[in-house]
Amino acid sequence: MSTTEAxxxxxxxxxxxxxFFGVEVLHGVSLEVHSGTVHGLVGENGAGKSTLMKIIAGVHQRDSGELRINGELVDFSHPVEAERAGVATxxxxxxxxxxxxxxxxxxxxxxxxxxxxxxVAAMKRRTQELLDELDVTGITPDAKVGWLTVAxxxxxxxxxxLSVDAKVISMDEPTAALSDNEVAVLYRVIDTLKAKGVAIIYVSHRLQEIFDLCDEITVLKDGSLVAGRPRDEFDHASLVRAMVGRPISAFFPEPEPGTTIGEPLLEVNGGGNEQLEGIGLELxxxxxxxxxGLQGSGRTELLEALFGSQPFTRGAFRLAGKSGRINSARQGVRQGLALVTEDRKGTGLALSQSIADxxxxxxxxxxxxxxARVKTEVPAILESLEIISRGLDQEVRALSGGNQQKVVLAKWLATSPRIVLLDEPTRGIDVGAKVAVYRLIRSLARRGxxxxxxxxxxxxxxxxxxxxLVMADGRIAGELPPGSSEEEVLSLATGTEAQVVTEQ
Structure with a gap:
């Protein structure tokens, strides 16, 4: 739906x-959100998205400028006032x-x-009516919220x-913790909200979602409005350039000079456990x-098996040419493996502790x-990762997602690993932080x-x-060389292509 139609x-x-504290973080930002549309709000961490959302939600008060709901000037001093005006976050x-x-x-x-x-009866009845309006099944008014999935x-x-008759709903990284199936449910709910005439402000680092869902896109950079126009006037390349000031071709750096592929570090033949079967690979x-591979194909389980947290129970395993088996995570670390997990907050970090700790x-x-020895090396490791913080004693919970991910990487770099297992290393971090992670990966490869x-x-x-390697149903469905297409990967992942393509 175009804004004209809306x-x-x-x-x-x-x-x-x-x-904040004399430093201006938003500089004259403007946007319009129309009923029955999804308005994407994008930018790197620190671009000002969260501050703008909190002003709209009544969490912060603006210093200057105007905010209007259905043409009427509003001045929220509390989130409850925003809710009463039909704005929910x-x-x-x-x-x-x-x-x-x-x-x-x-x-x-x-x-x-x-x-x-x-x-109680009226409360349950109205809740069920709202669930029915969104065509949501599987949730009942009596269900304990603690028993529900994140989605x-x-x-x-x-x-x-919806229960407060929201005219505008802001969503902040709504798919960050969702599986593919749960994302599909959210997409359907958003379509229903649009059909009801609700306006949605959608914040996400996942650019494909922005193109899938949004009718308009506003780009912020360093607290300023860079661009705001219909989605159809952007493509991935132009959106990335607007966000970070460099072309999409700079996303994936070339191998560093001196990078060579050497001897086998890790070999598995016929590896299996309760989740995996017939795993054969060489690194x-x-x-x-x-x-x-698709969600549930066994990708995470493969890394956990290699690392030893969910070890292989059968098959042959060689590490640097020597036969053996890794039966625990501690043993994996001692053998020179590092696992950067998908859930950095849940399993990768101690959020209440400092960066240094x-x-x-x-x-x-x-x-x-x-x-004692490594402690003296930590400042140099953290400096090489260009972590933005007030100092090494700052609590990790106060860092942006990208900087938290860099701390996870620092934790493992401190062990001088020979093999690094990366599970969704750029999930939930902005475009600039992704490029920094890619450069680190290239640097590690150059070091062997x-x-x-x-x-x-x-x-x-x-x-x-x-x-x-493409996985499906706990197995390796095939291997593809560099330069392969997305279609070739998806064909193997979905089982529509039986041929295994390897580089000779």
């Missing part, structure tokens, strides 16, 4: 400025009570009353927004071996006798480190890998 803007911001960190039911969460603080007591909890947040010094987590756990790169983003695998 009618007048339901929300308009004009010349919004905002500063679904943040990455949900505001839900896990021990209460869906209906209780939806009407928290706004419970209907009858004869002076909470009208279902997100739908509860959207239901809360060489200085090689980046990409692993692709996080960088030493693996060393202290596995090589405690090396702690073997890299196994798992990613759901096909351009990432195709742009970085020397060879590509």
């Amino acid at each position: 009618g007048r803007p339901v929300l308009s911001a004009a010349g919004i400025t905002k500063g 679904v943040f990455q960190e949900f505001n839900l009570l896990p021990d209460r039911t869906v209906a209780q969460n939806v009407f928290l603080g706004r419970e209907p009353h009858k004869w002076g007591i909470v009208d 279902e909890q997100q739908i509860v947040e959207i239901i809360k927004a 060489r010094e200085g090689e980046i071996l990409g692993v692709s 996080n960088a030493l987590l693996a060393i202290r756990a596995v090589f405690p006798s090396r702690t 480190v073997g890299i196994l790169l798992v990613s759901s983003e096909l351009p990432e695998v195709l742009g970085m890998a020397d060879r590509i």
Whole structure:
């Protein structure tokens, strides 16, 4: 739907400025959001997206500029005022009570009353009506929120927004923790919201989602408006250039001079466990071996088996030419392996600890006798990763997603690994941080480190890998050479192509 078809803007911001402690972080930003459309808001971390969203949500007050809802000037001093005006926000960190039911969460603080007591029946009935409006099945008003999946909890947040008759719903990285199937459900819910005339502000680092869902796109960079126009006037290359000021061709750096692919570091023949079967692979010094496949194909399970956290129970295993088996994560680290997990907050970091302490987590756990020596090396490691922080004593929870990911990488670089297993290493980080991760991968390869790169983003695998393994149903469905197409990868991943293509 074009903005013309959608009618007048339901929300308009004009010349919004905002500063913190004397530093201006938004410089006269303007945008218009129309009813029945999805408006994409994109930019690198630090571009000002979150600040603008919080001003619209009533969390922060603007310093200057105008904010209008259906043409009427508004000045929110609290999120409740924004809700009353029909503006709701679904943040990455949900505001839900896990021990209460869906209906209780939806009407928290706004419970209907009858004869002076909470009208539970009315609350359940209205919740079910809202679920039905979005054609949502599998969630009941009586379900405890703590029992729901992340995707279902997100739908509860959207239901809360609809319960206050929201005209505008802002969504902040709504798919960051969702599986492919759950993303499809969210897409369908968004289509339903559009059909109901709700305006949606959609923030995501996943550019394909922006092109899939959005009618308009606004690009912020360093707190300023760079571009704002219909989606059809952008392509991936022009959107990336607007966001980061460099062409998409600079996304995936070429191998560094001196990079050579050497002797085998890791060999598996007939490897299997409860999740995997018939795994055969070889990883060489200085090689980046990409692993692709659909959600649930066994990609993460493969890395966990190699690392030893969910070890192979059968098959032959060789490490640097020597036969053996890795039966635990600690043993994997001692053998020179590092695993950068998909969930950096849940399994990669101690969020309440400092940057320096996080960088030493693996060393202290596995090589405690090396702690004193490595501690002196940590500042140089962190400096090489260009982590933006107030200092090494800053808590990791206060860092941006990209800088948190760099701390995870620093933790493993401190162990001087021979093999690095990367599971979705750029998930949830902005374009600039992704490029920094790619450069680090190239640097490790030049030093002879073997890299196994798992990613759901096909351009990432195709742009970085020397060879590509495609997984399906816990097996390796085939191998592809560099220069292969997305169609070839998907054919193997979905089982529509039986031929295995290898580079001779």
